[in-house]
Amino acid sequence: MSVEFIGYVGHFNSSETVKRTGPAVDVAHIEAVAKAHEYVGFDRALVAFHSNSAESILIGQHIAHITERLGLMIAHRPGFTAPTLAARQLATLDQFSKGRLAVHIITGGNDIELAQDGDHLTKDERYARTSEYLDILRREWTSEKPFDYEGKFYKVLGGYGDVKPYRPEGVPVFFGGASAAAIPVAGKHADVYALWGESYEQVRELIARIRAAAAPHGRQPRFSLSLRPVLADTEEKAWAKADDILARAKALRAAGGNGRSPHNARSGASVTAPPNEGSRRLLAVAAQGRRVDKYLWTEIAALTGASGNSTGLVGTPDQVAEALLDYYELGISTFLIRGFDPLIDAIQYGRELLPRVRALVAARKGQAVAA
Numbered sequence: 138m139s140v141e142f143i144g145y146v147g148h149f150n151s152s153e154t155v156k157r158t159g160p161a162v163d164v165a166h167i168e169a170v171a172k173a174h175e176y177v178g179f180d181r182a183l184v185a186f187h188s189n190s191a192e193s194i195l196i197g198q199h200i201a202h203i204t205e206r207l208g209l210m211i212a213h214r215p216g217f218t219a220p221t222l223a224a225r226q227l228a229t230l231d232q233f234s235k236g237r238l239a240v241h242i243i244t245g246g247n248d249i250e251l252a253q254d255g256d257h258l259t260k261d262e263r264y265a266r267t268s269e270y271l272d273i274l275r276r277e278w279t280s281e282k283p284f285d286y287e288g289k290f291y292k293v294l295g296g297y298g299d300v301k302p303y304r305p306e307g308v309p310v311f312f313g314g315a316s317a318a319a320i321p322v323a324g325k326h327a328d329v330y331a332l333w334g335e336s337y338e339q340v341r342e343l344i345a346r347i348r349a350a351a352a353p354h355g356r357q358p359r360f361s362l363s364l365r366p367v368l369a370d371t372e373e374k375a376w377a378k379a380d381d382i383l384a385r386a387k388a389l390r391a392a393g394g395n396g397r398s399p400h401n402a403r404s405g406a407s408v409t410a411p412p413n414e415g416s417r418r419l420l421a422v423a424a425q426g427r428r429v430d431k432y433l434w435t436e437i438a439a440l441t442g443a444s445g446n447s448t449g450l451v452g453t454p455d456q457v458a459e460a461l462l463d464y465y466e467l468g469i470s471t472f473l474i475r476g477f478d479p480l481i482d483a484i485q486y487g488r489e490l491l492p493r494v495r496a497l498v499a500a501r502k503g504q505a506v507a508a
Contacts, residue, residue, distance in 0.1 A: 177487020324350025
């Protein structure tokens, strides 16, 4: 099993510790971070989606244009574009990028955010709609003749996509969602199931559930884990760096937040109960303490209500690589990593972390072959 690294190209410079500067589409930032990811050896970069953000497919198109090898993972929310049109949009971008595209399906667990786009379905209804959406997406990508489809949410008569994905195997579908409604959809559709940075025990349990949900469909999905590594040349310095990140995050929240979502900004350390299962799972591990397993750091998740990818691995590059290998041995083959200083951290990961993990994985594969 090979290992893949996915970075993150934000629409502008921002994080839990960096107050947003620049416009909603900061072209210079996007280009610098994308090119840095390609230069230091990331396999892909995530382009995020939010109900008030710039359009992810269009940003991905620009990144594909300014890079040569960097793959893309375009976050895409079903329900706001007809699935037939979305299939052609994604296949077109895959053609322009010569097969560098993957799509990350994010159904959305926050009713307030979904309402910003005029969507008032329940969470269970949204996942049911996502399943139909992906049915149609696949048919558009693979069908050699017009097809009909009738479901609860979509009815297609004579659907057909003349543009197909660049590679015969198609566009990889990443899928996120850990609720009871999400798991069966993931089992049916996910090529790669995406988890946030949970404990070893949580990861082991969730992988087993997804594999069980995929088995009736004859599918064997791969697994991705999202983390925020904090690296330094000694363990003591790494934890001091984590303490500084936490202090800066608290100060920024107290000052009103990073300016990313003005209608949803929350200051101070108190947060409301999260509406989505993934965040609740991260808060459950955060309740176990500041440090879980070997190097899993939970304090940013606790501070922010686990509103997204918010747990980290803290240590020397060798220690963090060791922890990533532990996750690899649990079944994780893709790591989505991003830092708190988006450009500088991406470069550090490429220089100090990615080569170590790849060497460990290669050695482990060699041992398995020898055995």
